[in-house]
Amino acid sequence: MTGRQGSSSVFSRRALIGTGLGVGAAVFTAAGSGAARAAGDVVGSEGAVSSGGAGGAVRRGHAFLAAAMDAYPDHGAVRLTQSYTDQAGLFSTAFTYDNALAILAHLATRTTDGRARAVVLGDALLYAQAHDPVYDDGRLRQAYNVGPYVFFDGVPQPDGFVRADGTANVGTQFGFTGTAVGDMAWAGIALSALADRTGARRFLRGAVRIGDWIERTGRTDEPLGGYKFGVDGANVKLPFTSTEHNTDLVCLFGRLARLTGNRVWLERRARARAFVEKMWEPSGNFFYTGTNDGVSVNRSPVPEDTQTWTQLALGSRPYSRSLDWAAAELAVLDHADRRNSTVPAGQSYAGVTFSSVSLLANEDAPIAEFQPKPDRNGVWFEGTAHLALALRNRHGRGDEVRARRLIASIEQAQDLLGTDQTINKKALPARSGVVSASSPLDTGFGFGYYPYRHAGATAWYLLAATRTNPLEA
Incomplete structure (x- = not known):
């Protein structure tokens, strides 16, 4: 997800960064299909992601990703x-972030069709x-229309x-016209993975263009440093700096250094990492979300992804205690007896x-106009997959058992939630695709997630199930 800030701001990769109409649903993106084009010039051959099991739930x-791509x-x-089934009300919106994830999930199959x-x-x-x-x-927009x-x-x-x-058919109807550094970073990570896997230089060139845009647009010399949020749909630079975005850049810039041999990317990687490390709260063993002004740290809400993605990107044993914070402080159990549950x-x-504020959501009012009231114990399945994968990546005592329990919950959701949903009014393959949330969920950043089958949540589940770390440089 990319970069919410403090409680005074609702900007997020999933929130509106355009200049048009806002919407109360979540916002993510997915993957596509078809025959591969010629590989182009060779740059390398190392695979960027690992293979995994091919059980029924994974298939x-x-x-689901294939059906959404071929709709x-x-x-x-x-x-x-x-990105989402029709029932979400976002029509044919395809978010850049979700498409990047779908690329990584497809590559994780290690199959000809996936590639x-x-x-x-x-x-x-x-x-x-x-x-x-x-x-x-070199920029990409937050989302596009695909039908x-x-x-x-x-x-x-x-x-x-x-x-x-x-x-390109930019998503102007909902105002998805801005460009977030985190979205760009994930697109660059996906393109660099394709460069690794296929040897096609066009993918590396695209990733370098993304990195250059981020350097020109996002670099800041404010006291906390790092790279700022990006631009809105009017091309106005946004003042926030996100822990999540800079975590993404640790991976992207590291990959660009490796693939290009240009050491300038190592300096940029170090700048992004330094910002992330400044967001560490040693007394609580967690990372804050970022800063609104480049000077003061936002202390609430505390989101899940800054705890899990940092482990995947940094690989630091001391910092990986943030996983225990997330597992304990953000744990939820959703069931039909809860007040606003839709289970x-x-x-x-x-x-x-x-996030920490999701647990305090106002259950008497909808998250946004025309949306249902939130359930404080709604499970965010994408974040649950983040945590499962990060636990597997940490390899600590008991981590694999905890990860398997989380994955089992996601697989049950794929089997039982979001039935009869469609894409382009077409039925989906049975029991395919993971909903973004078990019940309506208030993120604490001005937008919500709902029980609609979602390419982003599905892709993260597949990465967790196949033990594929997308943030490894």
Whole structure:
């Protein structure tokens, strides 16, 4: 997820950073399919992610990503994947972050089809980078449209990912037009993984363009340092600096140093890491979310992902105590007897919630207009997968047992939650795709998650199930 700040700000990778209409649903992105294009010039051969088991639940997760990617066959071969099922009300929105995750999940299969799908998605990101309707500076937008729909105002959106004029179909209806450093970092991580796996230089060139944009746009000499949030849809720089974003950059810049041989990326990696380490709270063994002004640290809310992604990216034993904080302080158990739970009778789900403030959500009011009231114990399945993977990566005593319990909860959700949901009004493969949350969940950052099947949550589940660390440089 990318970069919320303190309680005074609602900006997030999942929140609105454009200039248009806001929406009360969560925002993420997925993966695509099709035949691979020619590999291009060779740059290397080392695989970026590891293989994993191929159980039924894993196969069904990949089936969901494939169905979401192939949902608009009449709208061109260049495509991204719809992030959420139709029921989420985001139509054919495809978030850049989710597509990056889907690339990594497809590569984790170590199969010909998985690689082919990852290549198609990577080429779509490169297309968006080269065919932005306004900019030619290496940026990607928060989200794109990948198929036709009729918006709430009755105005049809007729295009696929590639508009009639050849430009990328930016998600203007919901205002998903800004560019966050975290989204860009994840896209760069995915492209660098493709460069590693395929040897195609075009993917490395795209990743370097992303890194250069981040350096030009995000670098700050404020007291806390690091790289700032990005820009809104009007290209105005945002004042926040996110722990999560800078954690992503530790990975991206490390990979660019390795793949290009240019040591300037090591200096940039060190700058990002230094910011992350300044967010460490030694008395509580957790990381804060970031800063709004570059001077003072935001102390609430404390999110889950800054505890888990730091372990995956930094690999530091002392800092990995943040996993124990997340497992203890953000633990939730959702079941039908809870006040605002939408879990069916007889089911229960264990995992973690989004942030420390999620546990204090106002259960008497909806998270946003036209949305349901939140359940304080709603399980955030993407974050639960983060934690499971980080525990597996840490290899501490009891970590594998804890991880398996979390993964079992996610797999039960894939089996039983979000039934009868569709993408482009088409039925999904049975028991495929993980919902973003077990019940409506207030993140504490001005937006919510809901029980809709979601490419991002599914991809993180697949990474956890296959023991694939996407943040390893």
